[in-house]
Amino acid sequence: MTRVDRLLTALALPEDEAVIVYKPANLFYLTGFTGEGLALVGLKGRAVITDFRYAEQAEKQSPGFSVLSVEKGQTHEAVAAGLCARWEVQALRYEDDAMTVRTYNGARQTIPGVDWRPLTDDIERLRQIKDESEIVLIERACRITGESLERILPEICEGMTEKELAVRLEFDMLRHGADGLAFATIVAAGANGSLPHAVPGEYRIRRGDLITMDFGAKVGGYCADMTRTVALGQPSDEMIRVYETVRTAQRMAEESVTAGADCRAVDAIARDYIDAQGYAGRFGHGLGHSLGIEIHESPRLNATAVSALQANQLMTVEPGVYLPGIGGVRIENTVLVQNGSCRALTLPTTDLLIL
Numbered sequence: 001m002t003r004v005d006r007l008l009t010a011l012a013l014p015e016d017e018a019v020i021v022y023k024p025a026n027l028f029y030l031t032g033f034t035g036e037g038l039a040l041v042g043l044k045g046r047a048v049i050t051d052f053r054y055a056e057q058a059e060k061q062s063p064g065f066s067v068l069s070v071e072k073g074q075t076h077e078a079v080a081a082g083l084c085a086r087w088e089v090q091a092l093r094y095e096d097d098a099m100t101v102r103t104y105n106g107a108r109q110t111i112p113g114v115d116w117r118p119l120t121d122d123i124e125r126l127r128q129i130k131d132e133s134e135i136v137l138i139e140r141a142c143r144i145t146g147e148s149l150e151r152i153l154p155e156i157c158e159g160m161t162e163k164e165l166a167v168r169l170e171f172d173m174l175r176h177g178a179d180g181l182a183f184a185t186i187v188a189a190g191a192n193g194s195l196p197h198a199v200p201g202e203y204r205i206r207r208g209d210l211i212t213m214d215f216g217a218k219v220g221g222y223c224a225d226m227t228r229t230v231a232l233g234q235p236s237d238e239m240i241r242v243y244e245t246v247r248t249a250q251r252m253a254e255e256s257v258t259a260g261a262d263c264r265a266v267d268a269i270a271r272d273y274i275d276a277q278g279y280a281g282r283f284g285h286g287l288g289h290s291l292g293i294e295i296h297e298s299p300r301l302n303a304t305a306v307s308a309l310q311a312n313q314l315m316t317v318e319p320g321v322y323l324p325g326i327g328g329v330r331i332e333n334t335v336l337v338q339n340g341s342c343r344a345l346t347l348p349t350t351d352l353l354i355l
């Protein structure tokens, strides 16, 4: 069963309806196509609509789809309108979270006579459960990410800027099989560590600093996500205590990740522990998120989550403690949810490493 088959089944799509797909991540998931364009799928046909630049690529990447190219001056929606007429489409399901108002208004004019019905998160829900081939790619991305950290750790020295360390991690991942980066690398040293999403800058690492590195490789279109915090020279007793608190919270939460576990309860395990150690309010973000084609996917592990985990979901488990003006610690693994347990795919130790 192809992914499109699974979508059509999940939607119980009638013969006279079709799905129009704009969102790059959904387009890639359903068709394999990585260029610009859109897809139209229904019981009567499957098409990728693109332009001359990507037509040959789409033929290669999207077996089972007819590939249509726009003529000069023609819109993708005009081509879609022709297909809708031929397939006698009465209603189109569309990505109400992704189409801009302008695209939506234009498409309604160009494809007349159809009802527009929001998909909400129907495609994203399918994407939550990874298949074998997706797990292999994420596993590979995580392995490259972890090995890059281990290769670069010995290079970290006093005076190195955050930006230089970030570039070294990125170059190493790309040299060792990553196709790209899953997201913009975070390196935050010393007091900058209190900024969960710090942008690596010109700050020069000093002895006694904790250094938080949050980064990931992308392989075959799939993301890895890992954070480690290490010390250059002996850190303060205060930061060692913060480190051990976060490490214990991370381990406790990760041990609770299993198919059937309540997403909010998993978050609470880490949060309650951190609060009880005297850091209430200093762990100001959710415990984790799913990931795959996109770096942030559903479900989430946080205080408002309502779902339960399922086998073959990928989750991050990433508690942190942030002390403004002093520094911070975050430790993050990407894990594969299984029945009865989970398996960490990011392998470097979470012991405090003092370089």
Ligand SMILES: [Mn+2]
Residues within 6 Å of the ligand: 225, 226, 316, 318, 332
């Ligand atoms: Mn993350």
